[in-house]
Amino acid sequence: MDVEELRQRLQYEPESLPLSSKIGAIDFNKVDSALKWLEQADNHYIIGLFDPLYPSLLQQIYDPPTVLFIKGNINALLPPSIAIVGSRNMSLHGANTTAKIAQDLSLKGFSITSGLAAGIDGAAHQAVVKCQGVTIAVLGCGIDVVYPKRHKQLYIDIQHDGCIVSELWPQVSPIASHFPKRNRIVSGLSIGTLVVEAARKSGSLITARLAMEQNREVFAVPGSIVGQYHQGCHDLIKNGVKLVEDAADIIEELSSLSQFHLDQLHQRHHIEQSEMSNLPFSPQLASLLKSVGYETTTIDAVVEHSGEPLDLVLVQLLELELQGWVAVVPGGYVRLKRS
Template sequence: MTTSISLQSWISLWRVPGIGCQTFHKLLQKFGDPESVLNATNNALKQAGLTERQSNAILSSQLDNAKADMLWLDEENHHLVTFHDEKYPTLLREISVAPPLLYVHGNTELLNDPQIAIVGSRNPTQSGRNNAFEFGRHFANTGLCVTSGLALGIDGEAHKGALADNGATIAVTATGLDRVYPASHRQLAHQIVEQGALVSENPIGTAPTAKNFPRRNRIISGLSLGSLVVEAAQKSGSLITADYANEQGRMVFAIPGSIHNPLARGCHKLIRQGAKLVETASDVMEDLAAQIDIETFNVPPESDSGNGSENDDPTVSNDDNSRLLEAMGYDPVSIDDLVLQTGLTPAALSSMLLVMELQGLIASNGRGSYTRISG
C-alpha cells in the first residue's frame, strides 16, 4: 500500500525543476524509488548522470513543495497513480516518455480499459462536429472508452457523444486538475468525472501553457489502441497526436472530407501517409478486433446520420427533396446557387433546408452555406 510519505516523495521529485520524464525514470532505475532519490548524496546523484544544477535542485527540494497536491488528494475521488502502481495503464507504460505519475479525478479503473482516441480541429465544420459526436457515441456503446483532450470542437463533441448514452470517456488535460481549460467546458468536465475520468501528468496549480498541449497529446495516443482524426488542418495539434500514435506503434485512422474543405487536408495527408481511411465506425472496429476480444463488446448496428428523408412539410414534394439533395452534393453550396440549380424559391428552400438539417441530412456551415452529409 502506498503511504502518504511515499506519494509526497513522488510528487516532490516530479516538481523539482529540470527533472523531466526521462531523468525521472533514469533515477528510478538507479535508486528504486523517489524517497531514495531525495535522500541520496550529491556524489550519488552525479554518479547517476545528473548535472550539478539538477543535483542541487534535488538536494534543496522539500516535501513541502507537494503540499498543494496532497491537499488536492484529500478530496473525494482524487487519485495519484504512480508508475509503480498496478493501476498504471499498461499501454501508456510502453511509450518511450511515459509520465512517471498521473493525477486522476474520477474512475481509475478506466485507465486500463480498451480506449480509442478521437481528436480534431478546435474550429470544425458542423458535419465534423456531428461525426465526432456520432463516432464517440457508437464507440462508447460498444464498450470502448473514448479518450480525448477536452478541447473545444472535435474533442468536446467526442466526449459528449460518449456521455450521451452513459458511456465512458477520459479527458487528458494540459493543466493541473484543479482547473478546467477551456473554462467553457467546466460543466462537461463535471459530467466526465461522473462517467469517466480527468487525467493529467501536471502538478496541481499548473496553468495552460503552449508547451503542455503537445506533451498532453502523447498521453492521449499512449492510452489508446488507436487514434481517429475527424477534421484537421495541415498544421494541427491533432496531427501531433497522430505522429505520436505512429511512433508508439498504435493505429491511426482518418475521416476524409471535401477537397475544398481546409479542415480535410490534414486527414488526407494522414491517409496518404498510411492512416486507414474511415467511413464508418465498423472500419475502426475491424482493425481493433485484432487487439481486443471483439465478441465481448456490444457492437450496435450503425445507422445513418438522420432520421429518414421523409419531409414533414406537406407543401413540399419528395421529388423536390430529392432534387435538392442531388443539387447539393457533398461540398459546401450557397442558397443562391441552390436556387439556380433547383428552380425552387428562396422561401421554399429555406424551409426545406431547415427540415433536412433537423433530420441530419445536411449541415449548415454558416453564412448561408450548406453541406450534404447523408441521404
C-alpha cells in the first residue's frame, strides 16, 4: 500500500483520526508513520471501509470506522463474535463467571470481543487465550500502544489466534474521549453483547446501549442485590435484556432469533426439493448451504446469493459449521463433502 492508496482510503475520516475533513489537508507525517508501522511485520494490516477484509457486521453500523489498524491474525475477524464487557473492579465471582462463559462460547466456535481493559475485559480475553480460542481486543489508543500496561503479555498472546484492532493512528495515547468510540466497535463487531458486573454508571452500559442501537442482541449476568456492582445488569434485565447464567443461554437466544427469521422465509427457487429432502436439517439451512461453494466463498457472496440478512446468515453458517457441513477458511467459508 502506498501513500496515494492510503489517501484514497481516508477520504471520509472519522473524528477519532487527527486529520482534516479535506483530503488535501492530510498530515502525511501521520500517513508515513502508519505506512512504516504497516511494513514492520507481516501481521500488521490497514484496511479501509470497502476493503474485502473489512468486517461486514461493523460495516453495517451507523458510523463505521473508515480505516482499521489490525495486528495479529486477520482471520480472527471471520467467525461470529460475542462481546463481553463489564466492571474494571471485578469480583472473584465475576472473574470466574466471565472465564467460564467466554471459554464455553469459544469452544462453540464464537470469537470473543472486548476492550482489553482491566477487570472483566481482561478476564474474557485471558480465558479465550488459555483455551487457544479466538479473541479480538479493540483499543481506545493507537494499535501499538498497550493500555493498561499490565496487559502487555495478554496483548502479545491475543495476536497468536486473535487480533488487536484500533481505528486510531499508531502512537496515539489513550484519552477518555476515545473509549466511548471504541465501544461502538466492540458492539459493532459482534452479533451480541454480554454485560457482567456493571454498576449504573458503568461504561459497559454504553456498549450495551450502542449494541441495542445497532440492532444487536444484549445479555446480562445477574448478581447480588446487596451493593452497587450489579445494578446496571439488573436494570438491563428489567428492561427486557435476557438474563444469562451460562453460555447455553446465549446460544439458545441466538437460535431463537434464527428460528424467528426462518419462520418467515420462503423456499428458494434454486433449491431442488429432492436435494433438500436428503439433508438432515431444515430446508432453510439447506438453502443457505447451496450458497457456499466447495471453493472459498466470501461472506458477502453467501449473503448476496442467499438473499438473507447478514445476522441470520452468520447464525446459520455457525450451525452448519458445528454440524460439519462448512468450514471457516481465510477469506470466507468452504463447503465440506459429507456422506
